[in-house]
Amino acid sequence: MLSYRRTTPPLSALAATLAAAAVLVTSGCTTPPDRSGGAEGAPGPAGSALAAVDTLTVKGRAPKTGYDREKFGRAWADVDGNGCGTRDDILKRDLTGVRFKEGGCKVASGVLADDPYTGGRIDFVRGRSKVDIDHIVALSDAWQKGAQRWDADKRRRFANDPLNLLAVDSAANRRKSDGDAATWLPPNKAYRCTYVAAQVAVKKKYGVWVTRGERDAMKRVLGTCPEQRLP
Numbered sequence: 001m002l003s004y005r006r007t008t009p010p011l012s013a014l015a016a017t018l019a020a021a022a023v024l025v026t027s028g029c030t031t032p033p034d035r036s037g038g039a040e041g042a043p044g045p046a047g048s049a050l051a052a053v054d055t056l057t058v059k060g061r062a063p064k065t066g067y068d069r070e071k072f073g074r075a076w077a078d079v080d081g082n083g084c085g086t087r088d089d090i091l092k093r094d095l096t097g098v099r100f101k102e103g104g105c106k107v108a109s110g111v112l113a114d115d116p117y118t119g120g121r122i123d124f125v126r127g128r129s130k131v132d133i134d135h136i137v138a139l140s141d142a143w144q145k146g147a148q149r150w151d152a153d154k155r156r157r158f159a160n161d162p163l164n165l166l167a168v169d170s171a172a173n174r175r176k177s178d179g180d181a182a183t184w185l186p187p188n189k190a191y192r193c194t195y196v197a198a199q200v201a202v203k204k205k206y207g208v209w210v211t212r213g214e215r216d217a218m219k220r221v222l223g224t225c226p227e228q229r230l231p
Helices: 011-029 049-053 086-094 139-143 152-159 170-176 189-206 212-222
Strands: 096-101 106-112 122-125 131-135 165-169
Touching: 049 189, 049 212, 086 106, 086 131, 086 165, 106 165, 131 170, 139 152, 165 170, 189 212
Parallel strands: none
Antiparallel strands: 096 106, 106 122, 131 165
């Protein structure tokens, strides 16, 4: 009579094979922990704008209900007590060749030699200018991400803080509207790292939160310049 060699593996080998298969199935179906906060790339160097992104609170955008520019106080108030409105303070800071009218406050003319948003040159003449003073973090954006809970004094300080203000091309500013980093970035790509770092600094200073998409957009930009510092 012919004899046949047993081909069924021993029970111990079979058990080991089934255990290994279970590990493969489990590892293929389980999402590893999100240690980067869900954004792309590694954490930034200590003290960098990229690292600071991870200190911002991530929440959904609240409704815009109740927003009004007047909730942030009278436009361009003299919050630093120097006798000049904030708009003229920023024009004096950001323009070159500045000339004044009515003493040393009201800027009559000057040149925005290198517009941050477009990279272009803009001549400023009071009353017929194509220069706006932009809120780097828009007031409406802030309203939907925490500012509606602030008192009037904090909103006034936010709206007039030089850290959050920049002289820019008016057309680019109006295209931005109240967009955040997820929906609008300056066409001038060379300025994007500086711009996003400024947004991070403002939101960190005032406790304005970011959406998940905004946080990820900030990290994508700052990932190209990981040594970028906060202003």
